[in-house]
Amino acid sequence: MNDEEKIRLENIADTEYEIFPLLKQRYSPRIFKENFLTETHTHQLFEAVRWAPSSNNLQPWRFIYGERGTDAYKEIFDCLSDFNKSWAGNAPLLVLAIYKTNLDNGDKNFHAPYDLGLSLSNMAVQAQYLGIGIHHMAGLDWKQAEKTFNVPNEYHIASALAIGYYGGDIDKLSDDLKVQEEADRKRMPLSSFAFNRSWNG
Template sequence: MSLSARNPEYPIDPLFVERWSPRAFTGEPIDEPTLFSLFEAARWAPSANNAQPWRFVYARSGTAAWESFFGLLNENNRVWAAKASALVVLVSRKTNLRKGDTVPTPLRTHSLDAGAAWASLSFQALRSGWHTHAIGGFDREKAALVLDVPEGYHVEVAIAIGRQGDPATLTPDLLARERPTERLPLKAIVAEGRFAFEA
């Protein structure tokens, strides 16, 4: 399936169908101002109580920190993420210290809010000529240890950032999967009035 086959049912900004998660990256370096413009976009995401529970820890390829980030990934993700330009680990704070309080209260939406920030980062990456690929297949416990994530934080996801590369560099099985995915139809995910979906 090509990008042009991603047909929205209603008019939307092309950004939403143009974002997808390739695995073929060029391996070229990403400079910090470029990377930080992606974090900047993430910073403006909405969150409950404006608690902004997201935290981004990153390593750029070729830097001292890269190997420790790369070593967190499952083997099947290492195969392709080796050519990413940056790896980011997104962490969220599970509690919120509200103004005037001395004890933090649980923040039920910490993962939801972090997800909004990840989406913003991903769309900005596309606008800036880069691609992102979220990675759930990594060792979260090891990430907490290696990256000094304190108690009270949840390791959410890793994110590979890179420039889209030549699919021919991928292994045959990954090459076969190197295409934009489809989506459920709107009627399968939206209902008026009650939860009227087929199981």
């Protein structure tokens, strides 16, 4: 196993049942390699999004992305919460994840957040396959971001994403964040959310 693979397997989930390795290996890193994503890899992430299922195939997802060094990157970074600012600058790519809130007839599209989530799940699996980590961030001032990027009224910024190749120098993190980065990954047991035949069954 080379160093790169070792890093990617460090935070492997201790699953109760065997699952697809890319799902088991995915985690939300706070450190990344310095290098930018290749253009092809960036496009592959959005290609994976493209093929996600969506209600009525409406594909209500939209994304704005910027590489480190660009105005867009700085503008996304400036909208992050102070906590997220403490680590997200380690990522070479920042993204805003957006969905269209309404249908063409003006009604609210209740399924749009679901569709955006599914599209990001597609992106996550594709990213993992390419050795790329994604860290979602709800901690952002979305009103500021919508204003900065002139997002039309019928769209809503749901989250920001910090994206980069797994790896990087853990010493870039504060002591508290180092502990979080290296902590065991925990989940609720299956029985607490998957009910057989009746609520809590």
